[in-house]
Amino acid sequence: MANEPDIRASDAERERVATLLRDHAADGRLSVDELDERLQRAYAARTRSELDALTSDLPARPRPAGAPAPRRGSHLRERFAAYGAVMVLLVVIWAATGADYFWPMWPALGWGMALVTGKWHHPRPRRLSAHR
Numbered sequence: 045m046a047n048e049p050d051i052r053a054s055d056a057e058r059e060r061v062a063t064l065l066r067d068h069a070a071d072g073r074l075s076v077d078e079l080d081e082r083l084q085r086a087y088a089a090r091t092r093s094e095l096d097a098l099t100s101d102l103p104a105r106p107r108p109a110g111a112p113a114p115r116r117g118s119h120l121r122e123r124f125a126a127y128g129a130v131m132v133l134l135v136v137i138w139a140a141t142g143a144d145y146f147w148p149m150w151p152a153l154g155w156g157m158a159l160v161t162g163k164w165h166h167p168r169p170r171r172l173s174a175h176r
Contacts, residue, residue: 050091061086061095068102127155 062083069079082098089095134148 050093053089053092053095057092057095058086058089061089061098064099064102064105067105068099073102123159127159130155 065074065079065082065086068074069076074082086095086098089098131148131152134151138146138148
């Protein structure tokens with residue numbers, strides 16, 4: 045196999061590692077100086093392997109015993125909250141412009157029907173079977 049170039053790191057991955065490093069420092073595994081050095085390296089990292097090297101000597105952080113597991117309906121609640129916030133914004137825009145026709149009903153109906161019927165997610169691609 046040819047030498048493959050390392051995968052570039054995203055801003056979200058850098059931030060995830062920085063948060064992880066801060067958590068380990070709070071647990072007493074890293075000194076303030078070491079945390080500062082690793083944070084500087086994390087934000088300057090270009091590849092995932094550079095980020096992995098910053099945490100390779102630290103244990104994996106399990107979920108705290110008192111922390112609840114994510115609930116199944118949390119995504120639905122987030123979607124309804126986003127729906128409500130956007131609808132309020134559209135009504136405020138409608139009221140501020142002084143329009144007579146209540147146009148926010150159309151996005152409210154379309155998006156609302158998608159939420160209620162569960163048609164908001166992308167279907168998973170189906171696997172092709174090995175035989176025909």
